[in-house]
Amino acid sequence: MHKSASGSTLGPGGLDLTQAFFKPITNAAPPSPTKRQYKISVIGAGNVGMAIAQTILTQDLTDELVLVDTNADKLRGEMLDLQHAAAFLPRTKIQASVDSSVTAGSDLCIVTAGARQIPGESRLNLLQRNLNLFRAIIPPLVRYSPDTTLLIVSNPVDILTYVAWKLSGLPSNRVIGSGTNLDSSRFRFLIADHLDVNAQDVQAYIVGEHGDSSVALWSSISIGGVPVLSFLENQQIAYEKETLENIHKSVVDSAYEVIRLKGYTSWAIGYSVANLARSILRDQRKIHPVSVLAKGFYGIDGEVFLSLPAQLGRGGILGVTNVHLNEEETLRLTDSAKTILEVQTQLGI
Numbered sequence: 001m002h003k004s005a006s007g008s009t010l011g012p013g014g015l016d017l018t019q020a021f022f023k024p025i026t027n028a029a030p031p032s033p034t035k036r037q038y039k040i041s042v043i044g045a046g047n048v049g050m051a052i053a054q055t056i057l058t059q060d061l062t063d064e065l066v067l068v069d070t071n072a073d074k075l076r077g078e079m080l081d082l083q084h085a086a087a088f089l090p091r092t093k094i095q096a097s098v099d100s101s102v103t104a105g106s107d108l109c110i111v112t113a114g115a116r117q118i119p120g121e122s123r124l125n126l127l128q129r130n131l132n133l134f135r136a137i138i139p140p141l142v143r144y145s146p147d148t149t150l151l152i153v154s155n156p157v158d159i160l161t162y163v164a165w166k167l168s169g170l171p172s173n174r175v176i177g178s179g180t181n182l183d184s185s186r187f188r189f190l191i192a193d194h195l196d197v198n199a200q201d202v203q204a205y206i207v208g209e210h211g212d213s214s215v216a217l218w219s220s221i222s223i224g225g226v227p228v229l230s231f232l233e234n235q236q237i238a239y240e241k242e243t244l245e246n247i248h249k250s251v252v253d254s255a256y257e258v259i260r261l262k263g264y265t266s267w268a269i270g271y272s273v274a275n276l277a278r279s280i281l282r283d284q285r286k287i288h289p290v291s292v293l294a295k296g297f298y299g300i301d302g303e304v305f306l307s308l309p310a311q312l313g314r315g316g317i318l319g320v321t322n323v324h325l326n327e328e329e330t331l332r333l334t335d336s337a338k339t340i341l342e343v344q345t346q347l348g349i
């Protein structure tokens, strides 16, 4: 069996099987103007890439999903395994190749390729290994999809988002790091668990580095519209700063703990990135803490990518939200920027 030029399936002797199965409707109205078709490419079909791919499929976020990896057998195995779920999923064309030309015309390229931490290792430790991969991965992606938005997930995500921005030549609004969207979900889960409320009712951000120097924005947390800290202070309800510090420490330790227990993190980052993909492709204009070019915001002076609450839509980053930071939060954010910049300046990019 092969396809005709019009896309219908041809059987032996050129018999058009599509025509054989379906009698055309007479007097049919012409098709309505075609709906916008979306194409997402995921580079790196490891634990993280596949968790993202499967969440994207189950949430019906794209018409075409492309996987790229250097491990040809694993890649084909992953593609077939997903294709075999076709009867249970929204209709999506799934392709895979070791050749990045398969990504041509992607609306969104999600990069998860590269080394991951071994137990106890920091994200920043991965930089040199993943930097070399990025030099090979990013330029062809942009060549094949000059209008794409790049969504970087590989670690250390903030510095690699900067690297991707430099290597791609794309405007900074179209190069985004998944950043602390994941850390903020961990934060909201822990607060919700502590107070026995629904995490979706907790509005709370972790900003700065996706890593050890991240910053919890306690002063702006609200639950169901109630600003938490000012409410406690107005009601003269005592709370211990140590409790807050411990919650933030648990957020920072989260990935280390999961990696120690199961070897890698995957499900939460899968949902986090699918959530970002939806906001970007569906022009949701939702606010997410993601890694953006932070120069000029909150007194940050330097070409550094780190997470700030940003509005996402079809154009990528539409703007950075003006969340109020108290003095301590501002200082911690500046320190987080310095931590990233110190490592970044050694790259010579």
Ligand SMILES: NC(=O)C1=CN([C@@H]2O[C@H](COP(=O)(O)OP(=O)(O)OC[C@H]3O[C@@H](n4cnc5c(N)ncnc54)[C@H](O)[C@@H]3O)[C@@H](O)[C@H]2O)C=CC1
Binding pocket: 043, 044, 045, 046, 047, 048, 049, 068, 069, 070, 071, 112, 113, 114, 115, 116, 117, 126, 130, 133, 136, 137, 152, 153, 154, 155, 156, 157, 178, 179, 182, 210, 264, 265, 266, 269
């Ligand atoms: N930003 C975040 O919140 C998170 C980031 N990560 C990061 O994601 C990355 C991937 O983690 P895992 O999927 O667990 O690792 P993994 O080892 O399971 O998968 C990495 C994949 O990249 C592929 N690869 C290597 N070089 C490639 C190239 N040049 N082109 C295409 N594919 C290539 C490998 O063959 C492998 O399949 C790591 O850097 C990890 O630290 C992981 C979790 C959360």
Ligand SMILES: CC(=O)C(=O)O
Binding pocket: 123, 155, 182, 255, 265, 269
């Ligand atoms: C590995 C990683 O960056 C995370 O799960 O947060």
